[in-house]
Amino acid sequence: MNIQAAIGELSSFLGERLTCSKSELASHGNSETYFPPTPPDAVAYPETTEEVAGIVRICAEHRCPVVGWGTGTSLEGQAQAFQGGVSVDFSRMNRILEVAQADMHARVQPGVTREALNEDLRATGLFFPVDPGANASLGGMAATRASGTTAVRYGTMRDNVMGLEVVTPKGDVIRTGSAARKSAAGYDLTALFVGAEGTLGLITELTLRLQGTPEAITSAVCAFERVEHAVNCVIDTIQMGIPMARIELVDTQTVHAVNAYAGMDLPAKPHLLLEFHGSEAGAAEQAESFGAVAEDHGGSGFDWAIRAEDRKALWAMRHNAYHAIVASRPGCRALVTDICVPISRLAEAVESCRADLARHRIHGPILGHVGDGNFHAILLFDPEDEEEKARVLEASNRLVELALSLGGTSTGEHGIGVGKLGYMAREHGAAWSVMGAIKTALDPACIMNPGKLVPPRN
Ligand SMILES: Cc1cc2nc3c(=O)[nH]c(=O)nc-3n(C[C@H](O)[C@H](O)[C@H](O)COP(=O)(O)OP(=O)(O)OC[C@H]3O[C@@H](n4cnc5c(N)ncnc54)[C@H](O)[C@@H]3O)c2cc1C
Numbered sequence: 491m492n493i494q495a496a497i498g499e500l501s502s503f504l505g506e507r508l509t510c511s512k513s514e515l516a517s518h519g520n521s522e523t524y525f526p527p528t529p530p531d532a533v534a535y536p537e538t539t540e541e542v543a544g545i546v547r548i549c550a551e552h553r554c555p556v557v558g559w560g561t562g563t564s565l566e567g568q569a570q571a572f573q574g575g576v577s578v579d580f581s582r583m584n585r586i587l588e589v590a591q592a593d594m595h596a597r598v599q600p601g602v603t604r605e606a607l608n609e610d611l612r613a614t615g616l617f618f619p620v621d622p623g624a625n626a627s628l629g630g631m632a633a634t635r636a637s638g639t640t641a642v643r644y645g646t647m648r649d650n651v652m653g654l655e656v657v658t659p660k661g662d663v664i665r666t667g668s669a670a671r672k673s674a675a676g677y678d679l680t681a682l683f684v685g686a687e688g689t690l691g692l693i694t695e696l697t698l699r700l701q702g703t704p705e706a707i708t709s710a711v712c713a714f715e716r717v718e719h720a721v722n723c724v725i726d727t728i729q730m731g732i733p734m735a736r737i738e739l740v741d742t743q744t745v746h747a748v749n750a751y752a753g754m755d756l757p758a759k760p761h762l763l764l765e766f767h768g769s770e771a772g773a774a775e776q777a778e779s780f781g782a783v784a785e786d787h788g789g790s791g792f793d794w795a796i797r798a799e800d801r802k803a804l805w806a807m808r809h810n811a812y813h814a815i816v817a818s819r820p821g822c823r824a825l826v827t828d829i830c831v832p833i834s835r836l837a838e839a840v841e842s843c844r845a846d847l848a849r850h851r852i853h854g855p856i857l858g859h860v861g862d863g864n865f866h867a868i869l870l871f872d873p874e875d876e877e878e879k880a881r882v883l884e885a886s887n888r889l890v891e892l893a894l895s896l897g898g899t900s901t902g903e904h905g906i907g908v909g910k911l912g913y914m915a916r917e918h919g920a921a922w923s924v925m926g927a928i929k930t931a932l933d934p935a936c937i938m939n940p941g942k943l944v945p946p947r948n
Pocket residue numbers: 522557558559560561562563564565568569580600621622623624626627628629630631632633634635636637638639687688689691692693694809812813903904939
């Protein structure tokens with residue numbers, strides 16, 4: 491490995507768009523959660539696919555690590571260069587290349603953010619549904635197989651990426667998928683690169699499935715006396731097939747945090763936050779059906795919001811919940827758990843999680859995309875307090891064990907990076923070695939985001 495030789499060549503290739511400035515390195519070495527800062531050796535700002543291919547070819551020649559960077563919001567250290575090397579920042583590849591209204595898809599560069607795409611689509615009557623809350627890049631969202639509040643209705647990035655352009659670890663440019671709605675032509679390489687966290691190549695273009703903007707959108711909040719009442723209401727709602735567009739849980743601790751952070755005045759109880767999409771009559775009918783289920787579970791204060799600004803405020807509050815929780819204990823760091831279980835086991839999972847956190851004196855407000863069986867406990871700890879940090883890590887381990895024992899997964903949406911690497915063998919068994927074999931076949935020198943997702947090489 492000769493990182494400095496690669497940087498020398500990259501500097502001639504990209505000029506000022508290759509930087510080693512301290513502030514740029516620092517901002518590309520941080521993560522939203524608890525991993526220590528690890529600046530890369532350089533940051534590259536490509537503007538075209540050809541430049542990305544050139545960067546990868548130079549790095550391959552010198553066996554220099556290459557780590558993609560979208561907006562850096564991933565939560566498991568995915569975008570950090572733990573082994574040094576070059577961070578490839580896609581913020582200058584931010585063009586929307588085509589909106590095919592008749593076929594309901596868009597071709598975009600990877601640095602386009604989901605909010606920028608939806609802003610651009612506003613006049614078309616179409617929208618891109620995947621919403622992880624953070625204004626993440628579409629390249630980063632594909633690389634982490636992101637989902638979020640609307641996955642219960644519209645699916646995750648796995649369901650919404652139709653095709654990709656990828657620069658392989660050798661620096662070749664390949665295309666996967668097509669603009670057709672389905673295909674039976676060979677291995678599904680699109681699915682392979684979606685969720686690969688940049689370990690198999692860099693995404694330089696995405697073809698994304700769009701949805702028609704619903705005629706009517708209604709949001710609602712509903713309070714419950716106990717978390718299990720809210721969770722059982724979710725289970726019944728999903729099992730009855732009410733087509734929820736969003737169904738999110740916030741527990742009482744989360745409500746305290748968002749009330750303090752966003753000046754809200756929600757009652758100090760667990761809540762479900764909801765959204766219904768459809769025709770005027772359809773959305774009203776869904777809301778009524780949900781209301782009846784909620785009543786059976788003691789739901790109260792079922793409050794509808796039809797005005798766009800009220801809906802916006804509600805979801806802004808939900809999306810800021812993570813920051814509200816972190817702000818509730820100044821100076822703390824957060825470990826965000828992300829287990830996902832079959833819907834029938836959700837109540838058991840949430841209750842066991844709450845009991846475990848209480849038993850081990852851990853402050854961990856719970857919120858999440860419960861309609862998918864996915865929820866997060868935001869485990870706060872003092873980074874200077876090794877004992878507390880260890881306690882939080884142990885709680886996270888127990889929670890993953892619980893999810894696996896219930897037939898679920900260690901991560902519903904945040905991905906593996908380095909934070910969840912330790913669970914891969916347990917979750918996948920021999921299938922993890924198959925992932926390692928795919929990595930070795932495509933990236934024998936292991937330059938693409940090394941140290942993440944697959945088994946370490948000996
Ligand atoms: C407050 C908050 C709430 C969140 N809520 C959710 C949620 O509800 N659902 C959810 O899924 N996630 C959530 N996340 C996590 C995060 O937003 C997602 O993981 C998102 O997909 C990351 O996108 P990014 O552009 O920030 O990618 P980055 O963090 O920059 O990168 C993520 C990974 O993708 C790789 N990568 C980036 N660009 C490319 C590319 N062009 N080609 C190949 N690899 C690339 C990076 O190397 C890295 O491995 C949340 C994060 C925060 C801070």
